[in-house]
Amino acid sequence: MNKFSIKALAYACHAVIWFVALITIATELAEPVKGFLAGLTGHHWTAKGIISLVIFFAVAFILAKKEDPEDVTGLVRGVLISAVLGAITIFVFYLFEYS
């Protein structure tokens, strides 16, 4: 993992978080999207996980050489904000779907 800069890993985390949030909503709103993912691996959730892995490492490889700032706390804080907002987006979406 040391070949990747922290900036690359942070952007990779952002990409995965927002991919998961958006594909989750897309699969619920458009049945063909769910069917397409299920067709890839047998189950839509398995496909989401595998695609997340691919996205994470693809973004990390592409941005691997990006230079890190001296203070990386801002990058990590950004990822945590993304994670919280992504989780809230998914939770609120299902809450609205249910109500």
Next chain:
Amino acid sequence: MMFSLIGFHASLGEFAALMFFWAFIELYSGADSNIRRAKLAVLLGVVFLFAAWFVGGFYYVEFYGSGVKPLIKEGPFPWAHKVVMETKEHVFLFLPFLGLLAYSLVQRLGSQVANDGRTRVAAMYAAGSVVVIAAGMAFFGFLVSSGFRAALEQIAL
């Protein structure tokens, strides 16, 4: 088989949270020996997270969808699946990647960025976030199990 798998998944997730909490404490102390132990803790934490993902995923795909989900949806707490489980199964996917970020930050300590206090703080943020989200997953798991138990009680009583 079904209940052993869910117990195994939950245990792996709890061990992962424990390892990241251990790393958080070691990082807070910050001496060289603490950093060495933090590196071991995050490595174990990442392994446990991926194992929890694999075991939980196998249970979810093979057993939950066909045996548990329909009962919860017909039971007194359908939200346990429709809101809680749906959120849990997707937010869980954030965890292995946050774990990898924490692992990468901790590995840099003491070598590439010796005594870099800010990187140590960033690693604490990442490790702490894994602990908090994993605790949330455990609570959501409890709610899903409660929904299943309530559905079974409705059938039995």
